[in-house]
Amino acid sequence: MIESIPTRVTELFGIRYPVIQGGMIWVSGHKLAAAVSNAGGLGLIGAGSMKPELLRQHIRDCRSGTDMPFGVNLPLMREDVENLVDVILDEGVRIIFTSAGHPGKFTRRFQEAGCVVAHVVPALKFALKAGEAGCDAVVAEGFEAGGHDGVDEITTMCLVPEIVDALDIPVIAAGGIADGRGMVAAFALGAEGVQVGTRFAATPESSASGEYKRRVVEARGGDTVITLKRVTPVRMLKNPFALKALKAELSGASRDEQVALLGSKRERKGIFEGDWEEGMFEAGQGISIIREILPAAEVVRRLVDEYGKTLRSLPLPRKTNAANQE
Amino acid sequence: MIESIPTRVTELFGIRYPVIQGGMIWVSGHKLAAAVSNAGGLGLIGAGSMKPELLRQHIRDCRSGTDMPFGVNLPLMREDVENLVDVILDEGVRIIFTSAGHPGKFTRRFQEAGCVVAHVVPALKFALKAGEAGCDAVVAEGFEAGGHDGVDEITTMCLVPEIVDALDIPVIAAGGIADGRGMVAAFALGAEGVQVGTRFAATPESSASGEYKRRVVEARGGDTVITLKRVTPVRMLKNPFALKALKAELSGASRDEQVALLGSKRERKGIFEGDWEEGMFEAGQGISIIREILPAAEVVRRLVDEYGKTLRSLPLPRKTNAANQE
Numbered sequence: 270m271i272e273s274i275p276t277r278v279t280e281l282f283g284i285r286y287p288v289i290q291g292g293m294i295w296v297s298g299h300k301l302a303a304a305v306s307n308a309g310g311l312g313l314i315g316a317g318s319m320k321p322e323l324l325r326q327h328i329r330d331c332r333s334g335t336d337m338p339f340g341v342n343l344p345l346m347r348e349d350v351e352n353l354v355d356v357i358l359d360e361g362v363r364i365i366f367t368s369a370g371h372p373g374k375f376t377r378r379f380q381e382a383g384c385v386v387a388h389v390v391p392a393l394k395f396a397l398k399a400g401e402a403g404c405d406a407v408v409a410e411g412f413e414a415g416g417h418d419g420v421d422e423i424t425t426m427c428l429v430p431e432i433v434d435a436l437d438i439p440v441i442a443a444g445g446i447a448d449g450r451g452m453v454a455a456f457a458l459g460a461e462g463v464q465v466g467t468r469f470a471a472t473p474e475s476s477a478s479g480e481y482k483r484r485v486v487e488a489r490g491g492d493t494v495i496t497l498k499r500v501t502p503v504r505m506l507k508n509p510f511a512l513k514a515l516k517a518e519l520s521g522a523s524r525d526e527q528v529a530l531l532g533s534k535r536e537r538k539g540i541f542e543g544d545w546e547e548g549m550f551e552a553g554q555g556i557s558i559i560r561e562i563l564p565a566a567e568v569v570r571r572l573v574d575e576y577g578k579t580l581r582s583l584p585l586p587r588k589t590n591a592a593n594q595e
Numbered sequence: 596m597i598e599s600i601p602t603r604v605t606e607l608f609g610i611r612y613p614v615i616q617g618g619m620i621w622v623s624g625h626k627l628a629a630a631v632s633n634a635g636g637l638g639l640i641g642a643g644s645m646k647p648e649l650l651r652q653h654i655r656d657c658r659s660g661t662d663m664p665f666g667v668n669l670p671l672m673r674e675d676v677e678n679l680v681d682v683i684l685d686e687g688v689r690i691i692f693t694s695a696g697h698p699g700k701f702t703r704r705f706q707e708a709g710c711v712v713a714h715v716v717p718a719l720k721f722a723l724k725a726g727e728a729g730c731d732a733v734v735a736e737g738f739e740a741g742g743h744d745g746v747d748e749i750t751t752m753c754l755v756p757e758i759v760d761a762l763d764i765p766v767i768a769a770g771g772i773a774d775g776r777g778m779v780a781a782f783a784l785g786a787e788g789v790q791v792g793t794r795f796a797a798t799p800e801s802s803a804s805g806e807y808k809r810r811v812v813e814a815r816g817g818d819t820v821i822t823l824k825r826v827t828p829v830r831m832l833k834n835p836f837a838l839k840a841l842k843a844e845l846s847g848a849s850r851d852e853q854v855a856l857l858g859s860k861r862e863r864k865g866i867f868e869g870d871w872e873e874g875m876f877e878a879g880q881g882i883s884i885i886r887e888i889l890p891a892a893e894v895v896r897r898l899v900d901e902y903g904k905t906l907r908s909l910p911l912p913r914k915t916n917a918a919n920q921e
Contacts, residue, residue, distance in 0.1 A: 274912045423880060457779035583779065
């Protein structure tokens with residue numbers, strides 16, 4: 270059994286495996302976060318779909334569910350972000366993943382309270398800002414990722430090494446990583462941890478609806494799409510709503526028209542309530558290899574085992590001097 | 596020095612390193628192909644921009660330039676494809692990479708003449724067709740790749756493992772691979788070879804214009820875009836023409852309007868003639884880490900050396916039983 274995979278990321282967060290469960294709205298509450306942390310990864314409560322007092326409750330329940338480190342994902346663009354920050358600090362959370370906004374504003378405040386801060390970025394320029402803001406790590410999130418994506422459409426394969434070459438802090442790869450093969454791939458690119466989203470969304474501990482999980486498991490490589498680009502690009506399963514939004518976009522729908530089409534609570538309707546017609550089913554391209562609903566601990570175990578197996582399977586170079594063969 | 600990296604792909608083509616130089620229009624003539632083959636990879640002449648008699652000359656010149664195996668990339672949608680096939684067989688080429696079309700038609704004919712055939716695919720469904728057609732290998736080409744891309748926008752990270760799981764024949768990964776880190780990443784995903792395009796386009800042996808090479812080396816992660824989706828999606832540098840095409844697309848331009856906007860000979864004008872305003876500069880997202888023009892042999896050498904270094908740099912798991920530590 271693999272006891273640990275030590276990197277700067279495991280050291281930073283005090284975890285055994287460099288596997289981070291992405292904070293996902295309507296998916297990652299205390300149950301999922303605690304299950305992942307108990308399994309040796311890092312669970313994140315996704316604050317994006319929570320009001321401050323609900324977040325407080327999830328933090329408390331997560332603490333009841335695990336003695337291991339866990340964190341909160343905080344989208345900085347939230348109007349009530351100050352209130353969420355207060356709750357996070359009140360409740361003594363020590364690991365924060367910030368996203369969707371400028372990391373400058375809260376990073377120092379969190380760090381002065383003793384927190385470790387990672388910031389999620391979709392392009393080099395934002396990674397440089399995170400570095401300047403003093404973040405402890407960055408999550409380099411590629412075009413493959415589910416949910417909100419960057420406008421530059423840079424894939425994990427190309428984003429991770431570009432950011433690794435530019436920063437000294439550890440880089441966590443996200444986007445399209447759903448098994449141990451993807452984990453080794455991310456590490457080869459220079460990452461020292463992986464953030465895995467959709468794979469954890471299809472677990473019993475995820476708060477997503479049964480319909481959401483079923484659709485994720487049935488989907489194949491081409492079954493997600495990024496649309497709503499004039500509001501903010503979002504990757505989702507190609508359900509009737511997504512196809513309607515895509516058609517509007519390709520017909521030149523304005524930002525206002527896209528906002529109207531989006532309406533409100535689409536994510537809740539889709540992910541949480543399972544409305545296949547009208548909801549939004551955010552998911553990443555990792556669905557190409559997600560074939561079954563598995564307990565979160567089993568997902569962690571398989572990621573780690575496959576990591577080891579994949580390392581051993583890589584073709585070894587042969588050297589000219591036979592005595593030096595690797 | 597690394598003598599070889601044996602896989603089923605090196606065995607299939609009789610080469611030392613599982614590094615294939617992608618066939619690229621206006622870029623990969625006999626000089627580039629011979630240089631890559633001489634360095635232990637597999638050079639491919641890109642027939643896409645050649646008339647039959649020019650292709651014949653390139654094949655002959657390539658044979659003068661190298662004693663090592665080389666091949667031809669053949670886009671099957673060409674109107675005069677039959678004539679190109681005749682030339683390829685006449686000249687005794689033994690390695691064919693087909694793309695952009697159904698592999699069923701020519702695969703058997705090539706194989707009966709003693710050729711090895713690989714087919715380039717952007718999605719699982721086409722990989723399955725290639726398997727049924729009896730192809731010897733497939734190239735799984737992700738959304739990152741320069742030039743013509745698939746409509747499903749599946750990235751290398753997600754496409755390769757999905758295809759590896761579905762086929763028994765060797766899979767060659769393409770799209771976004773520009774150094775040895777990307778090569779290890781591709782192998783972790785289950786590929787047994789890599790096809791590298793843009794990195795080889797920025798070599799002295801490439802037929803691309805100096806302007807093209809300079810722009811590739813200066814570009815960063817977000818500097819390419821896929822547009823002309825209603826004609827056929829093409830990834831290119833964001834030059835004035837690309838931005839104009841993109842703007843039209845986002846305003847709902849029809850297929851006919853996109854065809855008119857594209858006009859003719861854009862690729863020649865861009866890649867070969869270096870017209871930054873009006874030409875098309877096809878390039879992949881690998882530009883995120885391409886920083887200098889290097890001789891093709893040096894590109895191969897670095898890919899292989901970095902492959903070895905990257906293997907050694909991967910974090911090793913620690914096992915519970917210390918005696919079993921990997």
